Amino acid sequence: MMENKKLNIAYKKTCDCQPNHINCLTAKEWVKSQVGIWEFFYEKRDIRDKSIHPAVFPIALPAKCIELFTHKGELVIDPFAGIGSTLVAAQDLQRNAVGFDLNERYIEHAKKRLSQTRLENSAQQVLINDDSINIPMYLEKETVALCVTSPPYAHMLNKPRLNKSMRADKRNNKHYNEVQQYSDNPRDLGTMNHDDYANALTEIYKGILPLMKPRAHCVINVNDVWWENKRIPTHIYVVNALEKAGFALRNVLVWDKRNLVNGVGIFGWPNNYIKLGATFEYILDFWKPD
Ligand SMILES: C[S@@+](CC[C@H](N)C(=O)[O-])C[C@H]1O[C@@H](n2cnc3c(N)ncnc32)[C@H](O)[C@@H]1O
Secondary structure (H helix, E strand, O other): OOOOOOOOOOOOOOOOOOOOOOOOOOOHHHHOOOEEEOOOOOOOOHHHHHOOOOOOOOOOHHHHHHHOOOOOOOOEEOOOOOHHHHHHHHHHHHOEEEEEEHHHHHHHHHHHHHOOOOOOOOOOEEEOOOOOHHHHHHOOOOOOEEEOOOHHHHHHHHOOOOOOOOEEHHHHHOOOOOOOOOOOOOOHHHOOOHHHHHHHHHHHHHHHHHEEEEEEEEEEEOEEEEEEEEEEEEHHHHHHHHHHHEEEEEEEEEEEEEHHHEEOOOOOOOOOOOHHHHEEEEEEEEEEEO
């Protein structure tokens, strides 16, 4: 039987916009989000030191999703919270939020980040060191307005880092040949092959679905990977896994990362065309269908 650890966390909107609006945006702000290619910039608070966490997204990414899909005071969750970028965005935007991560070190780092703000915070952000399969133990049904995350990209980090997208003179940096996986916990999705990964995602999101409000959005940032000289379309595994869990795909957005790519080497030329892996990632937008 599932243990009951329900959190006492607010989830109702505190703004005075129309109840049938999905967010607090004006028409002018809404129009900007209609372009399906999104670009983000890192700010000083973003953590880009791979020895703290190997795969952090910019705070601006969850911030945009939170603004687009929630009202002030509503509840956001991140099932793979890492060092808490989603919760920092929720704190900025006065949303309640709960983040889960298997790795205690990341949760402790995320808590430290959240304690650093001087902003007045009328909402609550909570971090939980647990497997995201256990999320239903913590939250009530139909309380979550948005689930936004970047899960591991299957076992992509489980191999030595070759820095192939860097120029040859920069490749041999301190992370060259390092294996930078999140953990060796067999429940860590970053240790799984793509089939086990997709099954694990389905089980986790089956648990999340009843916690979401009707038509609440569920956003997943993911990238495809190279594995043993084959291109593996991780985003397709994620779409299939989420649909199997009962979510419906609404939009496929592209995170254009060209502004973040620098010092790139020529690889493949002149006989093997391979696009640079680092130039874009997927942002998959699902919702809980009626
Ligand atoms: C791509 S990272 C997320 C980084 C995060 N977006 C940030 O900006 O800090 C994926 C995270 O999923 C966590 N993880 C992997 N399997 C998990 C599971 N079964 N339950 C909870 N967390 C898990 C890893 O520890 C890792 O921190």
